[in-house]
Amino acid sequence: MYSEYKSLLKTRLDEKRYYHSLCVADEAKRLALKCGVDEEKAYLAGLLHDVTKFASKDEHLQIFGDFGIILNDIEKNAEKLWHAISGAVFCEKILKIADSEIIDAIRHHTTAKANMSPLCKVLYLADFTSADRNYPDVDVMRGLVDESFEKALVYALQYTIKDLCDQKKAVHFDTLAAYNEAVTSLEGK
Numbered sequence: 306m307y308s309e310y311k312s313l314l315k316t317r318l319d320e321k322r323y324y325h326s327l328c329v330a331d332e333a334k335r336l337a338l339k340c341g342v343d344e345e346k347a348y349l350a351g352l353l354h355d356v357t358k359f360a361s362k363d364e365h366l367q368i369f370g371d372f373g374i375i376l377n378d379i380e381k382n383a384e385k386l387w388h389a390i391s392g393a394v395f396c397e398k399i400l401k402i403a404d405s406e407i408i409d410a411i412r413h414h415t416t417a418k419a420n421m422s423p424l425c426k427v428l429y430l431a432d433f434t435s436a437d438r439n440y441p442d443v444d445v446m447r448g449l450v451d452e453s454f455e456k457a458l459v460y461a462l463q464y465t466i467k468d469l470c471d472q473k474k475a476v477h478f479d480t481l482a483a484y485n486e487a488v489t490s491l492e493g494k
């Protein structure tokens with residue numbers, strides 16, 4: 306399924322990142338089943354979420370310029386965040402994917418945000434728990450995601466924020482808003 310998108314991804318990604326995309330698509334579909342999200346939408350969002358991961362700085366600037374994307378100061382200084390912004394625009398404007406929930410999920414798959422849709426949460430978490438991932442806490446994350454999306458979200462956001470602090474890097478305000486919302490909703494339970 307989605308053979309055209311898969312062929313495109315093979316031209317844009319290396320083998321490891323292509324495999325990651327397939328793994329996130331499968332994991333997003335699995336998580337979607339647990340929470341009533343449309344499985345096909347989740348699969349497609351997972352498949353395409355890193356489509357511009359290997360875009361050069363020039364291509365990023367071209368995409369941002371062509372489609373009127375203005376980065377804030379934190380985004381300007383964090384090139385790691387660029388592929389989520391460019392990926393969403395690429396899917397919407399170039400691949401003509403009309404589903405705004407898919408576009409929104411791709412747009413926020415690195416920072417997260419407050420008020421994430423269920424699909425947005427599914428993609429964000431699937432990127433942490435896909436079969437190819439092997440960071441130190443991956444088993445903890447996989448256990449949490451099977452227990453509660455809310456707990457897994459808090460853990461993933463804490464992990465990200467701590468990591469950025471350790472590296473003395475700025476934390477995007479969407480990430481802080483996502484963390485504050487998630488941790489507050491857990492406190493009430």
Ligand SMILES: [Fe+2]
Nearest residue numbers: 354355414415
């Ligand atoms: Fe990504």
Ligand SMILES: [Fe+2]
Nearest residue numbers: 329354355432
């Ligand atoms: Fe990813």
